[in-house]
Amino acid sequence: MVGLKPGLGPVVFVLCLLAAPLAAHAEALSAADVSLMAASCMNCHGPQGVSPGAMASIAGRTEPEIAQMLIAYRAGTIPGATVMTRIMKGFDDAEITALARYYAALPAGGAR
Ligand code: HEC
Numbered sequence: 585m586v587g588l589k590p591g592l593g594p595v596v597f598v599l600c601l602l603a604a605p606l607a608a609h610a611e612a613l614s615a616a617d618v619s620l621m622a623a624s625c626m627n628c629h630g631p632q633g634v635s636p637g638a639m640a641s642i643a644g645r646t647e648p649e650i651a652q653m654l655i656a657y658r659a660g661t662i663p664g665a666t667v668m669t670r671i672m673k674g675f676d677d678a679e680i681t682a683l684a685r686y687y688a689a690l691p692a693g694g695a696r
Contacts (some may be wrong), residue, residue, distance in 0.1 A: 591593045601650070613678060613679065613682045618682045618683070618686050619686070621675070621682070621683055621686075623682060623685065625642070625683070625686075625687075628667075629641065629642050632690050632691075633690050634690075634691075634692070634693065637681040641686050641690060641692070643694025644687075644690060644693070645687065645692075646688055647681075647684045647688040648684070649660070649684075649688075650683070650684035650687055650688055651680055651681055651683075651684035654668075654672050654680045654683065655672075655680060656677070657669050657671075658672035658673060658675065
């Protein structure tokens with residue numbers, strides 16, 4: 585666990601346990617469901633998850649990286665987080681997995 589902040593070890597462990605069954609549930613969400621959910625993020629994070637302004641771009645990060653951030657926001661464990669803590673309360677685990685997969689599959693620099 586070198587390089588992890590103290591206290592994150594158990595969180596990462598639980599996330600690893602969750603990853604496999606969640607992936608199966610995420611398959612159950614239709615592509616239309618997922619793009620509707622993802623559209624709600626784009627006002628802030630830019631079209632296709634590539635932000636033109638100060639907001640973080642979310643496209644093209646890895647699926648586990650995005651999923652871990654979203655789960656941590658929902659759990660309220662990211663210090664200084666504002667809206668994301670509230671927004672993620674509305675998403676279940678399968679939806680978070682699907683969102684992470686959706687944004688991981690988009691090109692980091694935006695579609696050309
Ligand atoms: C109202 C604007 C808004 C909306 C809508 C929004 N976000 Fe965010 N997002 C933020 C802000 C602001 C942050 C910085 C953390 C904070 O203050 O909560 C952030 C941070 C993030 C991060 C971490 C980025 C990083 O590099 O640290 C991810 C991933 C993310 N959002 C994904 C999403 C997803 C997926 C959705 C749609 C379900 C979404 N966001 C909807 C405003 C928004």
